Amino acid sequence: MTAASPVPVPVPVPPVRVPRGEARARLIEAARSLVRHKGFAATSVDELCAAAGVTKGAFFHHFASKEALGVALVEDWTQMTGAMFAAHPYNTLPDPLDRVLAYLDLRREILGQPLAEFSCVAGTTVQEAYESSPPMREAAERSIRSGFAHVLPHLQEALAAQPVPGVTAESLAQQFQVATQGGIILAKALNDPAPARAAFDHLERYLRLLFGRPVKR
């Protein structure tokens, strides 16, 4: 595929010369884009360097190996997404279930972007590396778990106020990631974000049924 690949991946062109101190960040940025477009294994170190506007010397100065870059990429992803969701106003709504539903609105909004842009770095890399690279798998695990946290406290609060027999906040939070990751795969396969959106719609309906909220439509 590397040789035959007919579809070039568009990467933001870096400046002619990257300022000192920015190489590491630019490499991770380039990796984020390339990995989302073509996966980890299919992305070469040379490609990464070219996209980041940096030489190989810089790469291996900052990362002991390609695998180490992968770990750093996923860790950066965890922090990035964590900061994004933490900063969002949905967290400030008074009712916990409203917060969860607003979170779903936000997720659906994100699906308005191009496919690669809402693709999940952790989900993509873990498919390739769950067995072949324990360090990357562990980084992906931390990332996915941090994703639980975006809804877990709200679900706990909602369930504390209104328990649902047989349903835990933890497994419900997991289900948000299931819908996210599964939706992305369907969107990629069908080349259409609609199934990803529908996944969140069904999850919302499920929550409304569980908590006795009126179901839309």
Add this chain to the structure above:
Amino acid sequence: MTAASPVPVPVPVPPVRVPRGEARARLIEAARSLVRHKGFAATSVDELCAAAGVTKGAFFHHFASKEALGVALVEDWTQMTGAMFAAHPYNTLPDPLDRVLAYLDLRREILGQPLAEFSCVAGTTVQEAYESSPPMREAAERSIRSGFAHVLPHLQEALAAQPVPGVTAESLAQQFQVATQGGIILAKALNDPAPARAAFDHLERYLRLLFGRPVKR
């Protein structure tokens, strides 16, 4: 990773000499295993040939390129899974919703196998190839769509007998694939099949709520 990969992938050892006429099938078989363990891009043609007990000459006699093998692999996967589900007794239950629930039981059973064994070939490859290889993406689309068919007729029948406002059989069938694919990713990331099982549990509860069936627990 190719060089540094510390975890060798176990592949069933082929006989010393593969009988004439079996090369193609053995290559696809080897690809199924290797791709599930390490992904498509990370699996080399040499590796494929070694695992299949076949030379490169045989490989490129049967497949024009590595990409062509990928397409054939996904197509074989579609047929294989299609035959497996079609042959299963869950299809013969009188009530359509019972058939759907029995399908979920079957899916949960499959999760008793090792991680790589319940990993989905279409879901894995489409993550890597959705942009870089249109032919593979299209093969994956056919595979995923054929997955819809395992529950779609039953859902249509169930909804015909008992309509649920705002819910179509098509989008509900999609949700089965969302749960499957999302569950697999969570299982890989957390290195535990439990979240995949939980995904089907939640889907079952959702269905029971939609159709007014008693919810377990």
Add this chain to the structure above:
DNA sequence: TTGATTACATACCAACTGGTCGGTATTCTT
């Protein structure tokens, strides 16, 4: 100011990559 440390750049390398090509043994067709 100076010496050490950091942050790169450049050239290079052995191993591997997907793929080609000429050949041979088996099977099919007539």
Add this chain to the structure above:
DNA sequence: AAGAATACCGACCAGTTGGTATGTAATCAA
């Protein structure tokens, strides 16, 4: 029986792979 087609082998190749070794300019601590 003979010719054609199929299935496969094995050596070879140019390009790419992740990674290294060496050098140098900027920054920092003293």
